[in-house]
Amino acid sequence: MPRPLGELEDAVMTRVWEWNRPVTVREVLEDLQKERSIAYTTVMTVLDNLHQKGWVRREAEGRAYRYEAVSTRAAYSAALMNEAWSASDNPAAALVAFFGMMSPEQRNALRDAVRMVQVDEPAPPAELTDATEAPATPEQASGGGPAGEAEGAPREDARRNTAQAPDAAPEEVTEEPRRTAPAEGEEPGADASAAER
Numbered sequence: 658m659p660r661p662l663g664e665l666e667d668a669v670m671t672r673v674w675e676w677n678r679p680v681t682v683r684e685v686l687e688d689l690q691k692e693r694s695i696a697y698t699t700v701m702t703v704l705d706n707l708h709q710k711g712w713v714r715r716e717a718e719g720r721a722y723r724y725e726a727v728s729t730r731a732a733y734s735a736a737l738m739n740e741a742w743s744a745s746d747n748p749a750a751a752l753v754a755f756f757g758m759m760s761p762e763q764r765n766a767l768r769d770a771v772r773m774v775q776v777d778e779p780a781p782p783a784e785l786t787d788a789t790e791a792p793a794t795p796e797q798a799s800g801g802g803p804a805g806e807a808e809g810a811p812r813e814d815a816r817r818n819t820a821q822a823p824d825a826a827p828e829e830v831t832e833e834p835r836r837t838a839p840a841e842g843e844e845p846g847a848d849a850s851a852a853e854r
Contacts (some may be wrong), residue, residue, distance in 0.1 A: 660710075662735060668692075669703045670712060674730040679723035680717065 662670055672685050678766045704724050715722040719851045745751035759767065 661711075665703055666707060666712075666794040669700065670707065670726070670733075671730075673713060673724060673726045675727075681723055682722055683721075720842075723809075728842075 668689060669685055672688055673680055676684075682697065682704055685704065686695065688696050689695050689700065702724075702744045704713065704715075708715050708724065712727060714727055715724045742748055742751055742755075756764070756767075804833040
C-alpha cells in the first residue's frame with residue numbers, strides 16, 4: 658500500500674494526473690507559482706522523490722526529464738480507502754460510518770459503481786448451475802408453464818421428455834388394433850380385432 662502523499666507531493670501529482678501527459682519540472686513549477694512562491698529546485702526534488710516512490714516514471718529529454726503518472730488518481734484514492742478499511746477492527750461498522758458521511762451525490766456515485774461491478778462480474782460456470790432450474794419445455798423457457806406455477810420457480814420436471822406434457826402419465830407402448838374394411842356380409846363397426854383372435 659502506498660504511503661499517503663504529503664501536501665506538496667499531492668499538489669504536484671494533481672497536476673500530473675490532470676494533464677495526463679508527460680510533464681517537465683518547469684511546467685509544474687509555473688503552474689504552482691500561480692498559487693504560491695516556490696523554487697525550481699523544490700519542484701525538481703519533489704518529482705524526483707515521487708519517481709523514487711514509484712508514483713511517476715521519467716524519460717530523459719535533453720538535459721531534463723519528462724515525468725508521467727504510473728497510475729491514476731482514482732487508483733490512489735481506492736488504495737487509501739482500502740487500507741483504512743482493512744485496518745479497522747470492525748470493517749462493517751467502518752463502512753456504515755463511512756456511508757453516513759457521504760453526500761447524496763457520493764451515494765449516487767457509489768450505487769453506480771456497485772452496478773458497474775455487478776455487470777462486470779462473470780457468470781458462474783455452467784457446471785455449477787442447478788440442472789433442476791433449467792426449463793423443460795419451450796413454454797416454460799418463455800415464462801409459461803403449468804397453471805398456478807410461480808414465475809421463476811424451480812422446474813421439477815426439467816429432466817422429463819420435452820415432447821411430453823409436464824403432468825401427463827408415461828406413454829404406454831401398446832399397439833392399437835388395425836381396422837380393416839368390413840368383409841362382405843359383416844356389419845360396419847364390428848370389432849375387427851375378433852378376426853385376430
